Amino acid sequence: MTKLSSRILAAALIVLSLTATPAFAASKEMIQLQTQVQQLQEAIARLQQSNDERMGVLKDLVQQSADSVNRLSLNMDALQKQMRNQQDAQGQKLDQVSTQVQALNDSLDEMKARIGRLDKAMSDISNQQQSMSSTLQSMQPGGQPVATPPPVDPAPATAAPITRRGRDAKPSAAGPAAAVIPLGDDTAAAAPTAVAASPNAPPVGDMYKLALGDYMGAKYSLASAEFADVIRAYPDSPQAGNSHYYLGEIDYRQGKYTAAEKDYDAVIEQFPGNPKIPAAQLHKGQALIVQKQTEAGAREFRSLIARYPNSPEASQARSKLNAMGIKH
Template sequence: MACAALAVSLFVPASPAFAVSKEIVQLQTQVQQLQDAVARLQQSNDERMGVMKDLVQQSADSVNRMSLNIDTLQKQLQNRQQNQDTKLDQVSGQIQSLNDSIDEVKARLTRLEKLTQDIQNQQQSINANMPPAGGGIPDSVSTPPPANTPPPTVAPAPAKRGKPSAGTPMSEVVPAPQPNETAAAPAAPPVDDLYKTALGDYMGAKYQLASSEFADVVKSYPDHPLAGNASFYRGEIAYRGGHYQDAIAEYDKVIEQYADSNKVPVAHLHKGQALIALKQNDAGVRELRALIQRFPNSPEAMQARSKLSGMGVTVVPKR
């Protein structure tokens, strides 16, 4: 009995201890599982973060490449814009030179026509004063003509006022010059001569002299078409010298007083450029837009569009 009791006393306390150890083992197992899960999550997160970093880096590289490409494209566009502006300026200058040459040729042709007409008039006058064929100087002792023979035909004298002397036939009157005609101021040279001289000095870069000569054209022949050209070149001379206000005044004369002149489009263009040079950008933009609206297909309108584009301004105003 004693042995049995001892055996019971030994085994009874061991049962709770065994249960606690089992729970501890289970807890340790669960903790280990949690640690493994956390490790796996950490590894997964690290892998995902690595992938995200790679994606971010790739995106950053793509953005940088796109920025470089955009910068390159912008530089190319700017260079092309500058080249286009330069080419347009060159074309405009060439067209202007051609117009100047055409004006000079027209002036020469007009002068040649005048010289030809003068030569023809002189030839006709010589032919009219020549005696008829087979005639000669009449003999002083020849028989006088009959009374009913009409007087010989003489070339008409220039029509002037004058008083005949007493007893002088009206057919033999020599008109006396009027005092106001002898004292009259000399007339201005022909407009073509004035314009040709001024244009020649302009082409020879004698700008001060040419400006004065163009002013004489406008003063002497204000209603002649060449007066519009003369005002335009006075504006060009002022523009070259940096006198933009004076240039604008001359361009306005061309635009307002000589609306049919072929210089009107380029006067619009250069007026707009002069206003922009004076920092009056709004007025300059309005002038360029007016040029485009009035002469949409002209080379000057193309140059105005390019100028507005370079300024970042639309051709048509925004509403």
């Protein structure tokens, strides 16, 4: 603003010099010109002061806006952190619920196997009682039998005893012992062998219960071999589907994620309607993500949500997708 006023003053002086008049008129015009220049300088000063005031107000507004933006950014960061913490907490709770549900399912499987054995025992007792009653009715009042009473029907041929791997066991007299695979590393135990389904194989419920008990006892190498036996002896049974699932769980715990994927795929593809399919899909997705196959894992989570939207596993899948920032 000072430069502008100087230029105006210089221009006024030039004009004054170019329009020089006689001495009696120059004095009057000079006074008028000086007055105008002074008024112009005062107007410029007022304008500069007004501009300075406005700039000050504008600076204050800009500073206030910057402070507001900073506070908003801090609030957003705090809110995002809170949301992440809530999602993590919710995911942990869902994981705990899923684990509890899975434990209940395992206990239910064990109870079903136990009830099956009790039913068989009660049926055997009932058959023996009926046989004894028939024998008593065939005897004469004097206590002498009319004829040699028929012998009590022997118990049906029992299956081969369940042989625990890595433990000494002798075959029973009822039949040949079940084929035993020596306990080695987990890969050898889980690998398919040439052992075919045998009519002398133990009942599937007993075999499955034995394997499940060892799994619950964290005897994973032994349980892996026993679940493999269930699959070989009864490949189309529901227990075979469950055995594939638990083999996947064992492989996952041991860091064998590729093998775990194959076990979970066996449950999903070969046993439609198996109650462990949702858990198999969830854990397969987790195995893929651990191996940095994020897109494949996300697809598995989306498939789980689409197929079983109301399952606890679907809730966990949603939580995990949200945590990764992926839409579902």
